[in-house]
Amino acid sequence: MSPNLLDDATSVFVAQLGAPSAELVGLTEGIALIDAATGSQTWTESDDAGGGWKVHQDGPLRLWDRVEEALGIWQSAGAPDLSAFGMTVTEWDQAVWLGDPEGPCWRLPA
Template identity: 50%
Template structure:
């Protein structure tokens, strides 16, 4: 959620938040709160995406079960990450 340059990521299951805002001298400031480091997860996801050649949206999938939610790239058993359940 957010408008303009400030964005807020919020995990309602843990209450964790990451807020981004433009820094006065350029770049970004990020503030994280709660038990999950949400912005760290964003950065890991971007690195995964870059490492596999920056696939288009059609290259992603998601598998959901009662025990797990997993985003993957290329194939279900390919590189990916778990989402909170």
């Protein structure tokens, strides 16, 4: 998945759901994700040979894999805007869901 997909508020929001403790940093070309809690990081760079992207991941969490999974779920749902998301908060849990509370959801750190 191209990092160019992260070009609007909704896609960035969805990416953050996939890696909630990571900071998204825009680079001159591509992006970087840095998770200070685990030391995990990922960054993208242009693949000059094929016009695609190379993804580098380091640390215990595969941050880009998590972002791609979240973006894939969102795209499969038709890439709806932010109004399609809701949140459930209990004494023990926080979750953001897509469509309805029984739909796809992402648990957030408490």
